[in-house]
Amino acid sequence: MINEQTRSRFDREVAKYPAEQKQSAVMACLAIVQQEQGYVSPEAEKDIADYLGMAPIAVHEVTTFYNMYNQRPVGKYKLNVCTNLPCQLRDGAHALHHLEKKLGVGMGETTPDGLFTLQQSECLGACADSPVLLVNDRTMCSFMSDDKLDQLVDGLRASEGRPA
């Protein structure tokens, strides 16, 4: 169920569009749900559909079309490393492989402690900052050398009270 606080965030998005075009807020509502719950569950899609007056399948179409929506639970920190050509020329794939070694998981996998999910991503639009990665859809980390990647992972582990 959508609580009052989430609903007020939804309301703020819906207010941007004409009254008969509430559906325009679906991407924002899905992103809000993902931020709060970690992923978009079928139940959440149903709640958003009810709130916006859409068919649940129309919401599901949006969830499945856009790359950044998580259709199933992911680790507490989702790391998306750009490996597109401009980044490939500046160690994007190297950064991904470094994280694979550091975390002990392959691309697309989640660490057994549930802390990290590692993914490859397409262009993040920060090509001159390569290597770049996006943490939990909202925070871009730039110029991620191996040392910085280690600091990032160790720092996040420490913030969760886990050994480095």
Place this chain on the structure above:
Amino acid sequence: MTPQQVLSQFQATGVQTCFHGRHIEPQIYADLNGTNWRLKDYEARDGYAALKKIINDGLTQDQVIATVKESALRGRGGAGFPTGLKWSFMPRQFPGQKYLVCNSDEGEPGTCKDRDILHYNPHIVIEGMIIAAYAMGITVGYNYIHGEIFQTYDRFEEALEEARAAGYLGNNILGSNFSFQLHAFHGFGAYICGEETALLESLEGKKGQPRFKPPFPASFGVYGKPSTINNTETFAAVPWIIRNGGQAYLDCGKPNNGGTKIFSVSGDVELPGNYEVPLGTPFSKLLELCGGVRGGRKLKAVIPGGSSAPVLPAEIMMNCTMDYDSIAKAGSMLGSGAVIVMDETRDMVESLLRLSYFYMHESCGQCTPCREGTGWLWRVVDRIHNGHGKPSDIELLNSVADNIQGRTICALGDAAAMPVRAMIKHFRHEFEAKIARPDLPSSDGKQPVPAGARG
């Protein structure tokens, strides 16, 4: 440390990409330092002076459009269409709602200029949009921002609040009878939404699948209403043009290529970043601003306008100037101004492999030639790269590209086909060499597997 504190250590500051002082006569990036993005800072840089000039001097819609036409400003998103002409297509007397849309869905590989504009100078885009709305009699606008730059989206929302509080946005702007409401919208990871009609679909809360054109957005846009869509950098150029005049803008560039352009330079240069220079600046000068090719190596090739633009070999590129006409004459396109530089050590088959994967991944699936063809291209390039190529594969790649190009609703199909044809045209020997030497070990040292068996 909290997780937020940990992450804050790795945030871009803009020093490397935007405030490096290596622009030439910048207009959009002038005097930025990363902290001066707020309204009062923008006003101190002559911000909103163009809007005030229009309102206070009573410039007509026709006068504003004529000035933009005179400037020869061309769309900065990729197509290079004349902005003033596009504005004149808007049916200004249409009795219903009309919409203005800013395309900030910057996802063309290599392009990162709009992010720095929106992050370090958001009000310049807001002012440009207000002026455009005034010129076309539009009262509602949306800025569609790339979902991956969420921090920039948040900042743009903050800038909108400042503009509303100051009376630049909302009802009766600066006491006039002109009203304009502007809102921010975010994508969530779909390259195709940079295509304007896919963007419209997305803005309506649907899958981002492109629409047939015609009808064009000027007659059937957001919610089926007349709409004008311009790129972020295009809007950002407008305030300067209004303040200084169309002729002055044209004079900073070259004929038919008015003004400055921001080039996002990535890849094998010493100093990747955004460089704002007058259109018509020699490529060799741009390369010099970037500190030259990395490690003192030789230049091999350049993709001059984002990953969809055909690659050009070094010797052609070094004779080009950076403007729409020169790059088109050389057989490529200026596109979004994303300059991807590759040095002599680069494997062109491997580079094409990554691009082909990208287009396959991002094809929306609507048109069969693109949906099926992009996967086919990737599988064939993959088998060539991994030592399973056949002598007939080069012609096969060209044939598949031919059967995609021009046969799809939108330009993604063309964008997937063009790099393939250009890579083969200029670097055919690299493809032939890989085909002639089968069973190459793959880069991870494992046995190569047949195409299609992975990913």
